[in-house]
Amino acid sequence: MNFQQLRSIREASRRGYNLTEVANVLFTSQPGVSRQIRELEEELGVDIFERNGKRLTGLTEPGKDILPIIERLLLEAENLRQAGEDYSDQSKGTLTIATTHTQARYVLPKVVQGFRQAFPDVRIALQQSSPEHIAEWVLSGKADIGIATEGLSQFKDLASFACYEWNHVVVVPEGHPLLEKEELTLEDLSNYPLITYDVGFTGRGHIDDAFRLAGLRTDIVLTAMDSDVIQQYVALGLGVGLVASMAIEVQRAHGLRTISASHLFASNVTRLAVRRGAYLRAYTYEFIQQFAPNLDRDEVRQAVSENELA
Numbered sequence: 001m002n003f004q005q006l007r008s009i010r011e012a013s014r015r016g017y018n019l020t021e022v023a024n025v026l027f028t029s030q031p032g033v034s035r036q037i038r039e040l041e042e043e044l045g046v047d048i049f050e051r052n053g054k055r056l057t058g059l060t061e062p063g064k065d066i067l068p069i070i071e072r073l074l075l076e077a078e079n080l081r082q083a084g085e086d087y088s089d090q091s092k093g094t095l096t097i098a099t100t101h102t103q104a105r106y107v108l109p110k111v112v113q114g115f116r117q118a119f120p121d122v123r124i125a126l127q128q129s130s131p132e133h134i135a136e137w138v139l140s141g142k143a144d145i146g147i148a149t150e151g152l153s154q155f156k157d158l159a160s161f162a163c164y165e166w167n168h169v170v171v172v173p174e175g176h177p178l179l180e181k182e183e184l185t186l187e188d189l190s191n192y193p194l195i196t197y198d199v200g201f202t203g204r205g206h207i208d209d210a211f212r213l214a215g216l217r218t219d220i221v222l223t224a225m226d227s228d229v230i231q232q233y234v235a236l237g238l239g240v241g242l243v244a245s246m247a248i249e250v251q252r253a254h255g256l257r258t259i260s261a262s263h264l265f266a267s268n269v270t271r272l273a274v275r276r277g278a279y280l281r282a283y284t285y286e287f288i289q290q291f292a293p294n295l296d297r298d299e300v301r302q303a304v305s306e307n308e309l310a
Contacts, residue, residue: 096142100131108147112124141275145288155273161271186264195239231256272295
């Protein structure tokens with residue numbers, strides 16, 4: 001039994017049993033992957049995968065029990081490597097953070113700046129995507145930390161923590177009729193074309209829920225992942241924008257005005273997540289505390305140690 005065999009099994013499950021993709025991920029050949037899988041099955045005396053000819057089609061019943069064990073073994077191997085690096089030199093390494101555009105653009109710069117001052121020899125890699133992909137990257141070990149508003153609390157193998165609350169704001173061009181309203185209503189907004197985030201991004205669910213519960217139909221003419229893009233199209237007069245409050249910058253919003261919408265849409269909670277059972281380097285805990293000072297380091301460590309894969 002060796003780690004290459006274990007990685008072949010894990011990646012085959014992750015890649016939908018496509019051995020060509022597995023071979024690409026592991027930098028080997030497809031016949032090599034097939035051989036690694038078959039050798040481990042022969043050593044264990046059971047078939048881990050169901051097959052249709054030479055093609056893998058799923059996990060067998062024994063395979064469903066074996067896969068979590070393989071996941072734990074590989075996770076502990078990575079933890080061992082991380083622990084060795086941590087104790088040999090706690091001030092060097094790479095911290096990979098998976099997050100959304102809004103967090104990376106508007107929230108993280110000051111945190112990263114402060115972190116870099118404390119750990120100048122730690123390289124930071126920012127990966128930006130959807131909350132679902134962020135969770136997948138943390139679960140697979142491609143990222144150490146995930147930060148997003150939606151979705152992270154839904155994965156049982158992630159330890160996620162509430163960091164801060166925020167609200168949406170309405171963005172309109174100068175002179176827009178909505179600026180004359182004493183108190184904006186959902187009905188007022190429903191009379192205009194809207195520009196906001198893609199489904200699953202930056203609190204979009206709370207926007208949809210508010211209009212649905214009010215029995216109002218909306219005309220969402222454009223969606224984007226990027227707050228800057230939304231505001232750009234609002235400036236062109238294509239619609240009324242609904243964006244995250246932290247995405248508003250006076251110097252970048254020239255010609256645009258904002259209207260509070262905290263009374264219209266439920267508050268949103270940004271969460272930070274790490275994989276349960278993972279070994280977190282000392283500088284990872286430091287970054288977490290700089291991002292969310294309300295989080296207690298011992299509580300984070302305890303939550304992470306509660307490995308749901310067990």
